[in-house]
Amino acid sequence: MDLILTDAAPTPAGHYSQAVVHGDLVFVSGQLPVDPATRSLRADATVEEQTRQVLSNLSAILAAAGSDLDHVLKVTVYVSDIAHWGAVNAAYAEVFGEHRPARAVVPSRELHHGALLEVEAIACRIAG
Secondary structure (H helix, E strand, C coil), X not given: CEEECCCCCCCCCCCCCCEEEECCEEEEEEECCEXXXXXXXXCCCCHHHHHHHHHHHHHHHHHHCCCCHHHEXXXXXXXXXXXXXXXXXXXXXXXXXXXXXXXXXEECCCXXXXXXXXXXXXXXXCCC
């Protein structure tokens, strides 16, 4: 089992790893829309911008683990208000393109630090 830590994504603020690799599977912890350069939540950003930031963080962690967005198998999206879903889904589709991993959407009242969404994922490593 390998623990993943990259400066290209927000460092964990608690007792967890950005991701854990076991065999060829990469388990990415929930990502908030935190800018890795400033280490601050993009609270003033639109839900589309927050979605792109979260997926950028996810992409950076996957790269550090030897994977990428095209190798994501399953995504769980926690959204603070289901009314945001159309905008989240549009930005998500823009980033993932033709790749359509399995996905669950979980409406929740509030997320940590007032974020509009949080995303966790399971991916496989790139063969080679």
